[in-house]
Amino acid sequence: MKRIVVLASGNGSNFEAIVRYMRKCNCGIEVEALITDNKEAYAIKRAKKLHIPTIILNYSDFTSKDKYNHALLNKLKEISPNLIVLAGYMRILPSYIVNEFKGRIVNIHPSLLPSFRGLNAIERAYKKGAKCTGITIHYVDEGVDTGKIIEQRCIRIREDEALLSLERRIHRLEHFYYPRVIKNLLTE
Ligand code: GRF
Numbered sequence: 375m376k377r378i379v380v381l382a383s384g385n386g387s388n389f390e391a392i393v394r395y396m397r398k399c400n401c402g403i404e405v406e407a408l409i410t411d412n413k414e415a416y417a418i419k420r421a422k423k424l425h426i427p428t429i430i431l432n433y434s435d436f437t438s439k440d441k442y443n444h445a446l447l448n449k450l451k452e453i454s455p456n457l458i459v460l461a462g463y464m465r466i467l468p469s470y471i472v473n474e475f476k477g478r479i480v481n482i483h484p485s486l487l488p489s490f491r492g493l494n495a496i497e498r499a500y501k502k503g504a505k506c507t508g509i510t511i512h513y514v515d516e517g518v519d520t521g522k523i524i525e526q527r528c529i530r531i532r533e534d535e536a537l538l539s540l541e542r543r544i545h546r547l548e549h550f551y552y553p554r555v556i557k558n559l560l561t562e
Contacts, residue, residue: 393426
């Protein structure tokens with residue numbers, strides 16, 4: 375059995391899509407745990423419903439960023455997953471975590487990188503008047519959305535499309551492709 379850990383800070387819809395897909399595909403991959411830096415994350419509720427163990431390392435309970443990251447590193451070492459999956463994880467991993475798990479950390483970003491790195495990527499692409507946007511699944515390095523690209527999918531932004539509609543379509547794309555790319559990485 376290949377084991378993955380998901381790191382999420384908020385809603386957790388990608389986390390849920392990954393858990394459901396792995397259970398259905400029967401491809402020898404299981405989500406071992408959810409780790410979150412935010413005790414209010416909705417992802418925690420999803421994990422409970424899905425019976426996935428949750429590790430809460432609530433960021434504001436730590437006295438420094440380094441203490442938080444060392445606690446995270448220790449948890450990750452303890453679990454020693456085949457793959458660490460970032461899904462709406464809102465912090466930058468320090469180099470000592472990236473190096474410890476080199477090539478075993480992936481992220482999803484809601485734009486066609488290298489365009490619209492960082493926060494609010496869907497909205498920024500929309501407001502810029504982009505004709506196309508999409509999603510990128512990439513390896514994680516020490517930068518913000520700068521790691522090697524694994525997969526990209528594009529969609530056209532429709533004439534007169536509302537931002538909410540574009541957001542929905544992007545998330546649907548994420549929920550479809552992220553689990554499948556993870557599966558391919560672990561079964562290739
Ligand atoms: C997704 O749009 C993902 O691309 C970005 O953060 C969002 C997380 O959404 N990194 P959710 O928490 O999985 O619902």
